[in-house]
Amino acid sequence: MKRTLLILLYAASPALADREALTAPLPGLNASEQERFLRGRSLFRQSWVIAPARDRTVDGLGPLYNRIACISCHPKNGRGGAPEGPDQRMQTMLVRLSVPGTPPQAHPVYGDQLNEEGIPGVPGEGRAEVHWQTRQVTLADGHRVELRFPELRFVDLAYGELGPILVSPRVGPPVAGLGLLDAVDARTLAAMAREAKPDGVRGQVNRIGPGKHPGRFGLKANTSDLRSQIAGAFHGDMSITSPLFPAENCTPAQTACRRAKNGGRPELSASQLADITFYVAHLAPPPRRNTGAPAVVRGSAHFAAFGCAVCHRPSLHTGRSPQRLLDRRSFSPYTDLLVHDMGPGLADDRPDHAASGSQWRTAPLWGIGVLAAINENVGYLHDGRARTLEEAILWHGGEGEAARRRYADADAAARHDLIEFLNSL
Template sequence: MIRKLYLLPLLSVALFSCAEDQDNGYEDIDLSERINAGGETTIFSTTTNSFSSPAPNLSAAETDNHFVGDLLFEASFVTAPAQVNPGLGSIYNNASCINCHPRDGRARHPTNVNSANGLLIRASLFGTDEHGGPVPVPGFGLQIQNRAVSGYVPEAAYMASYTTQTETFADGTTVTLRKPNIMLTDTYLPLPPGVMLSTRLGTPIFGLGLLEEIPEANITARQDINDSDGDGISGKANFVWNPFTHQTELGRFGWKANTASVIVQCAGAYVEDMGITNPIFTLESGHGQTNGGIPGATPEVDMETLEKVALYCKTLGVPAARNTNKPEVKNGAKLFEQLDCAKCHVPKQVTGNASVAALSNQTLYPYTDMLLHDMGEGLADNRPDFMASGSEWKTRPLWGIGLTNLVNGHTDFLHDGRARNIEEAILWHGGEAEKSKNKYKNLSAKQRSDLLEFINSL
């Protein structure tokens, strides 16, 4: 349904010595306070279920509703008129939430792009709609559905090819990067000229409620749109149309922060990913074969269902940081600060008063500023989304990232899964992070290892 390692330099690599560490203010980073990454919602689990436990501070009633939402989140939909979970769209990408967010975590880059997986393609035309958002493609909408029920045909099939490039470290080590090029074939209608396509992979869903409760003023205060401080970082907030409240609001979720709230994120996934109408999106996706459905028809999932699924996404516990006393982790934390990673992957955030008491007034460590940053041509999808340009992406939270392989059995990162590990993700960073990437490439093998060990401790 709902990665960035901004490594912008503060000091030259030549300054990375014990003597300099004593003077640069990074020697005594205390990681102990960061163990409780989700504040009181933190869970201490290093199993394949590390992303799937309810926050331990929920009330009894909230816990009961959480588990109801869990069942709904894992439900597989079928075509009507089935007695259980009917409503699967005539065209769709997947049949359940959990298939795009396995174990409530991160989808892998699939070997078969047309299988049931967490990959999808967004689409739009040049310009903006009446609310400043992307323009739907006639006959296709804003997302390309590559699966269909009997009697219908997929809007298109996906096809992947790959290009490679090599990055070389100062010590001579080389890394070969891959870039997937996802294209459309067998479209049921000819695509109009100028269609912009962008690949997406499903992301972890724990901690979403906490991110929703970070005060807007805290997020917008970090903007530096014109880079007035001259540090090369010019984060900005995305402001988007909320179809639930019918007003423009701060974007918080999605790869380009194009969604304002968890419930709208869930509602959008129901209708776009599964073709299931709901009280927020009452017409089916596509608007081609389906003609959008029947205006005024009863939604296929009701508001109670939508609210419970959203509550589930909001109240999953956040996994604790690990190995915080390990010397390599501590040294990696200092490098994380020295290379200015923390200017975008801001470690600490706080929440305000929340409708779910367990999320109120929490101190958390998500490692994100919730802002958009220009990541350069290498990562650009060239598809704007509200105020996000074709090369801007929201800073991905890093909490839990080191448990990805344990939980999901892979380490595919970035919006299309091109990075096969954290180091490759770093090496794809350009734009505002170009200098940092180059500084990272100049680190010694030991320094690179320590930095990666710190990130994997989160």
């Protein structure tokens, strides 16, 4: 009954369906898997509380943190955005930090991420203000587009000066379909990196840790697998310890942080970590929309002809996976999971494992057409600078320069159709 009602509502309002497009499970979960999915979902939506709390299973927030829930930065599993200006707080993004060196290291006092918030008695680390700078580009047919990029200023720093610092502002990306990306095997990634590609496109596998595991997650493919990405998010963004990150997220200089009460050792149990990983791994990619519309069909041809598909690969497959629904599946993420040099315009100049300051992981484009319906303040690209899909394309440089130029040189009808195609993904 409830399901029928929902389907009727969605039929009446496509926008409503779009808002829920990233919340469905992969089809085929059995009853116990469905229960597990729901347990994981409540952990993803949970607002964590300060320890000690009556419910010991969800306490341990902080001492230093960014937001109190995963969904705060991944609203309805979709994309975050950037503040409008310096007076607005970062709601759905964070700033990674390191000190220059080879390799760069975490900041000795602030760690590797600015935690803006602290629990009572523990001062938050400070705030990164976003000041937008703009510039104009003119396309071949005279159409003008304003681009903006952020300049960060650190204020209210509670633990002293930052000194020389490398910074990387990053917006929370969508999280649907990630189990499939997790199950793409290392050989497939290496083969894609080796393949000869047109337009001077290269592409490299990021390598993580002493084991040199291939990177898949994070905006520079700076984490190897979904479970460690999620445990890292609990630790870095909410300061929740887990079997993978057993120590509180406090540097030696942060004494109040080190003295604060914890919510158990670890705060997130192994079974909770397994449940939330199962949940994220089994979120289905959004179904495509309007695929038969003539503009979408034409736009799809432009996507290939402009060279977009060289990086944003329409088709990938998983290797062997212990998860039945992820085992040897074909899917359409519109990414190669490789990092590419995107030129100085997008560079953060902060190396991350084997990725350089100008390399970024090809953003998966599945679902990109629903992100604005889910979050009206959505911002595209790693730091949310692009307000529209067109702005995102016009920031492509480096290995993406040839594709950008073909877009900028195309006539208005072809540009329109390409955007219609993106909106159908």
